[in-house]
Amino acid sequence: MNCFLSISAGKTHIMDPKNKMIKKRKLETGIKVIKIGNKTISLEGYLTKKTKTESNEPLPNPVGASAQDSQTGQTTLSVNLNPKEQQNVAENSKTRAFPGDPAYLKTRQGLPLWTRQDEIRGILQQDDVLVLVGETGSGKSTQVPQFLYQEQWCQRKKVRIEKDGWTEEVNVGGMIAITQPRRVAATTLAHRVSREAGTPLNGERGVSSNRKNATSRGLVGYSVRFDHRVPPGTKIKYMTEGMLLQELLRDPHLRQxxxxxxxxxxxxxxDVDLLSGFLKQIVTRDKAGRAGIPLKVVIMSATANVESIKQFFSGATPDEPFDSSTVKEDPTSSPVRLLQIEGRQFPVDVVHTLKPVPDIQETLLKTIFKIHTEEPLQDKHGRADILAFLTGQEEIEAAQRLIEEYAATLAANVPKIKVFPLFGQLSMEAQHEAFQPIKGGFTRKIVLATNIAETSVTVPGVRYVVDCGKAKVKQFRPRLGMESLLAKPISKSSAIQRAGRAGREGPGKCFRLYTEETYGTLEKTDLPEILRTDVLGAVLTMKARGIDDVMSFPLMDPPDVESVEKALLHLHLLGAIDDEGGITETGRKMVRFPVTAPYARVLLAAADPKFECLAEAIDIISIITAGEDIFLQIQTEETKEEVEIYRKELYRREGDLLTYLNTMQLYVSENADRVQWCKTRKINTRNMKQALNIRKQLRGLCVKQGLMEQPPPDPQPFSPISPERAATILQCFLKGFALKTAMLAPDSSYVTTHGKHVVAIHPASVLHGQKKEAIMFLEHVYTQKNYAKKVSAIQAAWITDALEN
DNA sequence: GAGCACTGC
Structure with a gap:
């Protein structure tokens, strides 16, 4: 089939020979129908609010009465036990008391939270939801679960639940889950608490926790991707938010x-926004599935700005979707209690500039040297290093050069300076350096960091913070189907957080490179991620967990209707939802993969006999989802030439995807020294290892779902992919990315088939500077320009093929 | 010729 690009009157459309436009017709107001190619999709089923009341209103939950489960549609019978029975089950599963390690007791008793434990217990004995504000250092993450696990309501109870005419005996309760946004936080907190409690944290590594070689009982466990340690008898389980969201897929009532x-x-x-929505549903109306046993929810925040969160959990339900101004209190739900705990921060002096700063770099330099020459190198609290928050790598490297140049001119009696950059793309070793105490005694450490130092890592020894007032933020533009990455002013909350980094170890100072007036104009909080990213994944997550009417799912900050519509359309195009908006079998298979929807679609297509390239698709997707680009940038021209000799072997003329595949296949065929292999090619070892983990996980999932045979173990001899096979793989990827394509225009620019934007191939792509008939790109980001990333050369005809099923 | 930060049975 041939395609051609017609450009007329400033408009470009791809046409197929039958002259059918591959273009989404604009949604006409009033008519809830959308056309893609020759397909007409009714939006009626999922864009309008359901008239059925059960999905919107709280369920009455009388004892022993059957009720329609709003999430699963199953009819459940809640069985409430009489007091005697209740006592029996409680006796059966009585928790063994862990005395706690006395070595840690004194430290724990010194925490601001320690004296409030009875209050916390008292609140949760009465009510189900507690919002706890505790600043950094209050000890909330480690102490609150230890205060609660021996409570009566925390015992596991054996109950009978009637489902589809069957009486099922199930256990409800017994464990406390503590969710964390990051894996490291979950694992380190679990280790810390298990030490405090004096119980082992040596449950099994791996997915299953009930294999034969079960180890000794323990109180604390954790569960993050690729790493699960849940000893038998675990009462306190630290986990990532995504992990609990996964569990919700299996157990919508969180019965554990x-x-x-x-x-x-x-x-x-x-993830936390979605989780909050599900928790709200369980707390306010979904107790039938838990046989009436309440789920206690403790919401913990480090910032005091929790009024909206409190209101959200108080059972207030929006009258109309997306209109939070018309909330009304739900009289059936229990009240939400609020508790504020003071932190253990030292005071931080905040200094603003008197006038707006025209040149950030110059003012940064001046401020750093003012601190360095006027403030002591250390005091009784310890070192007094400087942490500066900048927007990105480029800015950090420029600042480093300036500071080092200027430092060389300092007099001999002034302390020396050592600058450490700190950003995500740095190697582990380079990041680690920024955390080490400085070696020379007469030297001050200056760390130049991105936002990474605001939440993800803590730099020790910092007493001075310099805050440029900006951060790079990724924002998805649903209308353009692309995202942008630009430096934007931070929020007040973020500015406070940055300043706080100066007061961890002693009284500190924060120098803001903006005026107090500018500070006043900052937003109170950052825009939550759900309003900044493609909600495709969020919508699929909801659909897979039984939410038919995604518009009225409770969210603290609901995305606008247009974003949700776009996501629904996109899911429909991927085959994840049907014309009525219900999740399809394909959609259900897709959510089982720990990758975004388009990649999941590619995996399913790859398993199709038509393509049969699942092993290859997994290799590519593993590398892409492992993190940033595996190819590290090369600093000097000299090393670049050297490295390029080795990299040449990896590059494929078909583009980045085949280059990734080639790299993975050569990497796993490498038998001698994989770390050295990466080093000579300047490949990010950490990401390659992560990619191998993901590859193993995806292969395991695919084998389990019968999509592929057990692949042979590594290392396998390398044999390059044939051009024909490469074409098949790329056509398979088009099943997930048909809309992310562009055609070469007569003026040598690339014009997207969807949206008609001019895109440039990103310099990091192996296809940069090349002209191909058509390209597919997996990412589309506006920074300096409209960039297409992860680019492959394709034939235009493949695009229509992919759209036609 | 360019790269905020996280995460997933």
């Missing part, structure tokens, strides 16, 4: 748990 503690909610990840 007596309580969920949501930590660091102020970071407002998409």
């Amino acid at each position: 748990y007596s309580a969920i503690i949501v930590d660091e909610i102020h970071e407002r990840s998409v």
Whole structure:
């Protein structure tokens, strides 16, 4: 089939020979129908609010009465036990008391939270939801679960639940989950608490926790991707937010748990927002599935700005979707209690500039040297190093050069300076250097960091913070189907957080490179991620967990209707939802993969006999989802030439995807020294290892779902992919990315088939500077320009093929 | 010729 690009009157359309336009017709107001190619999709089923009341209103939950389960549609019978029975089950599963390690007791008793434990217990004995504000250092993440696990309501109870005419005996409760936004936080907190409690944390590594070689009982466990340690008898389980969201897929009522503690909610990840919605549903109306046994929810935030969160959990339900101004109190729900705990921060003096700063770099330099020459190198609290928050790598490297140049001119009696850059793309070793105490005694450490130092890592020894007032933020533009990455002013909350980094070890100072007036104009909080990213994944997550009417799912900050519509259309195009908006079998298979929807679609297509390239698709997707680009940038021209000799062997003329595949296949065929292999090619070892983990996980999932045979173990001899096979693989990827394509225009620019934007191939792509008939790109980001990333050369005809099924 | 930060049975 031939395609051609017609450009007329400033408009470009791809046409197929039958002259059918491959273009989404604009949604006409009033008519809830959308056309893609020759397909007409009714939006009626999922864009309009359901008239059925059960999905919107709280369920009455009388004892022993059957009720329609709003999430699963199953009819359940809640069985409430009489007091005697209740006592029996409690006796059966009585928790063994862990005395706690006395070595840690004194430290624990010194925490601001220690004296409030009875209050916390008292509140949760009465009510189900507690919002706890505790600043950094209050000890909330480690102490709250230890205060609660021996509570009566935290015992596991054996109950009978009637489902589809069957009486099922199930256990409800017994564990407390504490969610964390990051894996490291979950694992380190679990280790810390297990030490405090004096119980081992040596449950099994791996997915299953009930294999034969079960180890000794323990109180504390954790569960993050690729790493699960849940000893038998675990009562306190630290886990990532995504992990609990996964568990919700299997168990919509979270029956394993007596309580969920949501930590660091102020970071407002998409996962925590979704989780909050599900928790609200369970708390306010979904107790039938738990046989009436309540789920306690503790929401923990480091910032005081929790009024909206409190209101959200108080059972207030929006009258109309997306209109939070018309909330009304739900009289059936229990009240939400609020508790504020003071932190253990030292005071931080905040200094603003008197006038707006025209040149950030110059003012940064001046400020740093003013601190360096006027403030002591150390005091009784310890070192007094400087942490500066900048927007990105480029800015950091420029500042480093300036500071080092100027430092060389300093007099001999002034302390020396050592600058450490700190950003995500740095190698592990380079990041680690920024955390080490300085070696020379007469030297001050200056760390130049991105936002990474605001939440993800803590730099020790910092007493001075310099804050440029900006951060790079990724924002998705649903109308353009692309995202942008630009430096934007930070929020007040973020500015306070940055300043706080100066007061961890002693009284500190924060120098803001903006005026107090500018500070006043900053937004109170950052825009939550769900309002900044493509909600495709969020919508699929909801659909897979039984939410038919995604518009009225409770969210603290609902995305606008247009974003949700776009996501629904996109899901429909991927085959994840049907014309009525219901999740399809394909959609259900897709959510089982720990990758975004388009990649999941590619995996399913790859398993199709038509393509049969699942092993290859997994290799590519593993590398892409492992993190940033595996190819590290090369600093000097000299090393670049050297490295390029080795990299040449990896590059494929078909583009980045085949280059990734080639790299993975050569990497796993390498038998001698994989670390050295990466080093000579300047490949990010950490990401390659992560890619191998993901590859193993995806292969395992695919084998389990019968999509592929058990692949042979590594290392396998390398044999390059044939051009024909390469074409098949790329056509398979088009099943997930048909809309992310562009055609070469007569003026040598690339014009997207969807949206008609001019895109440039990103310099990091192996196809940069090349002209191909058509390209597919997996990412589309506006920074300096409209960039297409992860680019492959394709034939235009493949695009229509992919759209036609 | 360019790269905020996280995450997933």
